[in-house]
Amino acid sequence: MNYNLNHIKELESESIFILREVASQFENPVIMFSGGKDSILIVHLAYKAFFPARIPFPLLHIDTGHNFPETLAYRDSLVEKLGAKLIVGSVQDAINKRMVVEEKGVNASRNGLQTAVLLESLENGKYDAALGGARRDEEKARAKERFFSHRDEFGQWDPKNQRPELWNLFNGKHHMGEHFRVFPISNWTELDVWQYLAAEKVDLPSLYFSHERDVIEREGILLADCDYIEKKPGERVFKETVRCRTIGDMTCTGVWKSTASTVEEIIEEVATTRMTERGGRTDDKRSETSMEDRKKKGYF
Amino acid sequence: MSQDTNSELLRFTTAGSVDDGKSTLIGRLLYDSKSIYQDQYEQIKAASEKRGEDINLALLTDGLKSEREQGITIDVAYRYFATPKRKFIIADTPGHIQYTRNMVTGASSANVALVLIDARKGVVEQTKRHAIIASLLQIPHIVVCINKMDLVDYDEAVYNKIQDDFEKFAAKLDVVDVHFIPISALLGDNVVNRSDKTPWFDGSTLMHYLENVHIASDHNFIDVRFPVQFVIRPYKEEYHDYRGYAGRIAGGIIKKGDDVMLLPSGFTSKVATIQGPSGEQVEAYPSESVTVLLEDDLDLSRGDMIVRVNNSPEITQDLEVMLVWFDGDKPLLVNGKYGLMHTTQNIRCVVKEIRYKLDINSLHREQEDLNIGMNDVARIVLRTTKPVFVDPYRKNRITGSMILIDEATNSTVGACMVI
CATH class of the missing domain: 3.40.50.620 (HUPs)
Structure with missing residues (x-):
């Protein structure tokens, strides 16, 4: 035992x-x-x-x-x-x-x-x-x-x-x-x-799973397009297949290009990624x- | 990174200064196990350049502004990495004497203590201090990494001399399991990969050791100790008479149907049900959080303890303990009254006597100067307002430990281990 x-x-x-x-x-x-x-x-x-x-x-x-x-x-x-x-x-x-x-x-x-x-x-x-x-x-x-x-x-x-x-x-x-x-x-x-949420079969917001969305790109980070973001000249809206790794408000939460549409695929993605999850958070990037x-x- | 949910968790503590190569070693473990992310790497690279340095892996662990400014680790930092075999939590603590309290904090929950020695310097005061704290806090396993072997030409004689010195010193301590590994954190020798420069060394690499050291016996599985943490009363129709005693198993294995005794009342009953996080279970063992239901309708509350009939901890108001004092503002006062937390009991105590002060560099027992200031270690006598249910710390790290609280500031000012 x-x-x-x-x-x-x-x-x-x-x-x-x-x-x-x-x-x-x-x-x-x-x-x-x-x-x-x-x-x-x-x-x-x-x-x-x-x-x-x-x-x-x-x-x-x-x-x-x-x-x-x-x-x-x-x-x-x-x-x-x-x-x-x-x-x-x-x-x-x-x-x-x-x-x-x-x-x-x-x-x-x-x-x-x-x-x-x-x-x-x-x-x-x-x-x-x-x-x-x-x-x-x-x-x-x-x-x-x-x-x-x-x-x-x-x-x-x-x-x-x-x-x-x-x-x-x-x-x-x-x-x-x-x-x-x-x-x-x-x-x-x-x-x-993720491993625990998967094992426990916990329901999650659809944002975590890959979906097609209108996005803009700013300083290498993709942001979901919405009325709350003032666009800079030259920024254009395009469609991308993305998911969120963290969820904050729409102005500072980057979305990631991803095709992971199940928890298992997300685990696979998280286990092999080379970027931290807050790497897409512009609120963390304001200073060191x-x-x-x-x-x-x-x-x- | 580990994708296996079936791996064990190992907590280890490191102590040392930047000079020992501690940060380099942690950086090496994280880097070689692919636990440093690219954006983290870029962040520390940018921060290093701003300071006019090459990549400084210490910036990975030194997270606070003042730590970066002063180039020192002030607080315990926790780091995580995983291999297919195990998941690791590193409590990275500063090694300087003024941060003893942080070393003690990191050591309190560790399975393994990682002691770093600079091969050029050998066993120094700081090494001894780390070993004494590991012994005092009863960390089950110590691994001594003799680092910077590259700077002594991987000389076996240097390694053997340091090992001898350490063993001579450790003989005076209460440590059972000590391992030695010659490494170069900078070059990676014997950290994750076996070095071809130390053919005379037939032991395992540090990573192999961390992945395989036997930790399944680190808990006490013999003496059943279940401190009642919270009483669950649902107040719902379908659970009309439900009275569940929630808590975390501090020792022993509790099984459904066991005859148990309740402290402090001394009443006996039987375990009717054990409810775990995923439903009912037939038994529960140390560090599991469960809810225990008894066959008889007895009124237990937080701070009580469920034990096996005929195997009781000591029930006492008088305690002999080893104390580590944390407070920088006020010394420990004889006849001083303090708040005391022990398992789930929250009571008060008075300091009756200071027996001696222990020099944590030399093990000398000082009996003249009994002024106990920050980071001092002492043997003292306490009397509590209510009986506590204690085991010697050597027998059980949970039922044998307590903290002292300053009643004016609410700060945690001392850690005690029952002798």
């Missing part, structure tokens, strides 16, 4: 442990739900962690107003299936209220505006823990992130002063007004996520430390 978990079961077990720890240590946790595969995985693991009880966390979606229509359709059907509560923080509302100011120009994106809306939503809901699907293999600043990541009363991350995490012991103690970001799938890689800079201010 072999009493050793394979790596996917080990990761699953670790993530479930974290989710249960959050339910135990915090008064009012919430899942930050983007509609991407990583947040779908969090919801799926939470379903398992508390079965047969309901997931004890509502879902919070920060809606930039620039979503892929497919993302919203998927979100709404998942919420209905789970009987979960959905809270939407709207970037458009924040712009209307002049809480934030829209960026201008051809590379304008609402990505950065999400931070203020997220922090306001967390404050309004008095959430003391926000669960997210960030993974350490995604990006170099995220590689330094804890499972339980402390945020001060301004929502700021202080990477040089993080709590050490040893063994199975996660210290979630906090003062009034502070909160934690919790990342249950910290140790999963993109390939692990753009993720770290955004995270310090309270980004996902």
